[in-house]
Amino acid sequence: MTAVAQQTNGLIDKFGRRVDYIRLSVTDRCDFRCVYCMTEEMQFVPRKQVLTLEELYTVARAFTELGVSRIRLTGGEPMVRSNVMHLVNRLGNLPGLNELLLTTNGSQLDKYSAPLKAAGVKRINISLDSLDAEKFRRISRVGKLERVLAGIDAAIATGFDRLRINSVIMRGYNEGEVLPLVEFALDRGLDIAFIEEMPLGEASDHDREDTTCSNDWVREQIESRYTLLDSAVKTAGPSRYVQVVGSKSRIGFISPVTHNFCADCNRVRVTVEGRLLLCLGNEHSMDLRAILRDDSKDFDDLKTAIVAAMDLKPERHYFYDKEHAQPVRLMNMTGG
Ligand code: SAM
Ligand code: SF4
Numbered sequence: 001m002t003a004v005a006q007q008t009n010g011l012i013d014k015f016g017r018r019v020d021y022i023r024l025s026v027t028d029r030c031d032f033r034c035v036y037c038m039t040e041e042m043q044f045v046p047r048k049q050v051l052t053l054e055e056l057y058t059v060a061r062a063f064t065e066l067g068v069s070r071i072r073l074t075g076g077e078p079m080v081r082s083n084v085m086h087l088v089n090r091l092g093n094l095p096g097l098n099e100l101l102l103t104t105n106g107s108q109l110d111k112y113s114a115p116l117k118a119a120g121v122k123r124i125n126i127s128l129d130s131l132d133a134e135k136f137r138r139i140s141r142v143g144k145l146e147r148v149l150a151g152i153d154a155a156i157a158t159g160f161d162r163l164r165i166n167s168v169i170m171r172g173y174n175e176g177e178v179l180p181l182v183e184f185a186l187d188r189g190l191d192i193a194f195i196e197e198m199p200l201g202e203a204s205d206h207d208r209e210d211t212t213c214s215n216d217w218v219r220e221q222i223e224s225r226y227t228l229l230d231s232a233v234k235t236a237g238p239s240r241y242v243q244v245v246g247s248k249s250r251i252g253f254i255s256p257v258t259h260n261f262c263a264d265c266n267r268v269r270v271t272v273e274g275r276l277l278l279c280l281g282n283e284h285s286m287d288l289r290a291i292l293r294d295d296s297k298d299f300d301d302l303k304t305a306i307v308a309a310m311d312l313k314p315e316r317h318y319f320y321d322k323e324h325a326q327p328v329r330l331m332n333m334t335g336g
Contacts, residue, residue: 009067010066010067010068011063011066011067011068011306011307011310012310013278013310013311013313014310014311014313015263015313015315017263017264017265017266017313018266019068019266019267019268019310019313020067020068020069020070020266021068021069021070021071021072021266021267022060022063022068022070022071022072022267022268022269022270023071023072023074023267023268023269023270024056024059024060024071024072024073024074024269024270025074025075025076025078025269025270025271025272026056026073026074026075026076026078026081026084026087026272027050027075027076027077027078027080027081027084027272028044028045028050028075028076028271028272028333029044029075029076029077029080029081030075030076030077030080030105031077031080031105031107031108031142031143032077032105032107032140032141032142032143033140033141033142034127034129034139034140034141034143034168035138035139035141035170035173035203035204035205035206036139036168036170036197036203036208036211039201039202039203039204040141040204040205045272045273045333049273049289050272050273051272051273051274051289051292053083053084053086053087055274055289055292056087057087057090057091057094058292058299058302059270059274059288059292059302060091060094060097061094061299062299062302062303062306063306064094064095064096064097065096065303066303066306066307067096068096068097069096069097069098069099070097070098070099070100070101071091071097071099071100071101072101072102072103073087073088073091073100073101073102073103074102074103075272076272077104077105077107078102078103078104079104079107079108079109079112080108085112085115085116085119088100088102088115088116088119088121089119091119091120092119092120092121093120099122099123100119100120100121100122101121101122101123101124101125102116102121102123102124102125103124103125103126103127103166104124104125104126104127104151105126105127105140105143105148106126106127106128106147106148106151106152106155107143107144107147107148107151108147108151109124109126109150109151109152109154109155110147110150110151110153110154111154113151113154113155113157113158113160114154114158116158117158117159117160121160122160122161122162123160123161123162123163123164124155124160124163124164125163125164125165125166125193126148126151126152126155126163126164126165126166127165127166127167127168128148128152128165128166128167128181128184129167129168129169129170129173129174129177129181130145130173130174130177130181131145131177131180131181131184132145132174132177132180133145133146135173135174135177136148138173139170139173139174152165152188152190156188156189156190162191163190163191164190164191164192164193164252165181165184165185165190165191165192165193166192166193166195167181167192167193167194167195168194168195168196168197169194169197169213169218170197170206170211170212170213171210171211171212171213172206172210172211173206173211175213178194178218178221178222179221179222179224179225182222182225182226182244182251185249185251186244186247186249189248189249190249191241191249191250191251191252192249192250192251192252193239193251193252193253193254194215194218194251194252194253194254195254196212196213196214196215196254196255196256196257196258197211197212197213197257198256198257198280198281198319199257199319200280200281201333212257214255214257214258215253215254215255215258215259216255216258218253219242219253222251226244226245227244227245227246228242228243228244228245228251229242229243229244229245230242230243231243231250239252239253239254240252240253240254240255240259241253256280256281256317256319257319260316260317262279262315262316262317263316265279265313268309268313270288271333272333273289274287274288274289274290274292275287275288275289276288276305276306276309278309278310278312278313278314279313279314279316279317280317281316281317281319282314282317284312284313284314285309285312286305286306286308286309286312288302288305288306291305
């Protein structure tokens with residue numbers, strides 16, 4: 001029996017974790033330059049090395065045939081990839097795919113919210129680190145707050161199943177924004193997740209060990225004003241949600257630095273170069289582009305490689321552990 005045929009039970013790694021979720025990066029480029037994600041002068045991947053939309057679709061199809069039911073499009077900023085809606089529309093009709101999701105900086109949602117919904121996108125995560133235009137500009141280096149706020153308004157008006165704000169809180173940049181961001185989300189019936197800054201590549205404007213705020217600290221700030229109930233909702237994946245008493249909104253805490261959640265990991269990433277990355281914090285990977293562009297290889301070979309790659313998935317990451325090498329790859333190259 002071939003490895004592909006053996007995989008009727010889906011993708012399972014050697015620690016027994018089932019992988020049913022992929023993050024598919026459609027570009028490493030972006031209209032922002034967030035300080036935690038990119039350096040100021042970025043070298044982007046040459047276009048020839050970037051997977052075509054057709055190749056991205058083929059990768060997605062291979063994963064869904066192997067039991068993956070959720071795909072999140074990410075990047076870089078997915079909405080700056082030219083013709084990205086062509087891919088989104090096709091993925092919306094991909095058999096076996098239950099959920100097509102998107103993470104975006106929101107800068108183009110005023111234009112794309114309605115087409116995204118029509119294509120079948122049900123939930124969107126929108127990054128927003130500050131409601132203060134100056135602070136927002138300092139973090140994103142070039143982003144305009146009003147564009148993102150217009151994008152959020154458009155997404156709310158379009159009516160997705162759930163919208164979530166993603167915020168990275170950094171000491172010295174936006175630690176005073178926790179309560180305003182929570183209030184913003186609650187007022188609009190949105191969820192909000194706080195993500196601890198991860199040491200992915202070297203940040204060029206700061207030392208991450210000085211800026212990283214633990215989510216325990218963020219939670220304390222929130223509890224100074226709101227009553228939080230640990231949520232009965234257990235989502236697959238790293239977010240730990242709490243319910244705000246008196247509100248429909250949920251607050252998520254994604255705490256890879258202070259609370260390791262690798263034992264529950266259910267996901268892998270495909271970078272824009274077609275590198276199947278088995279872990280955010282490690283370099284274990286499989287080159288899918290080489291298979292896609294090798295005329296002697298076919299679709300089954302691609303699926304076989306994906307199955308084989310599951311054995312490479314490491315048990316956990318070791319962020320900030322001096323005994324272990326830290327990732328040199330920045331988040332925009334990773335597919336956040
Ligand atoms: N451009 C889109 C956006 O900003 O939402 C999608 C890609 S971005 C890389 C995905 C998420 O990763 C964003 O919510 C961003 O805040 C987060 N992110 C980027 N670099 C990070 C880092 N070093 N640590 C933690 N989160 C990071
Ligand atoms: Fe662009 Fe998103 Fe990275 Fe910010 S976090 S630079 S918006 S890819």
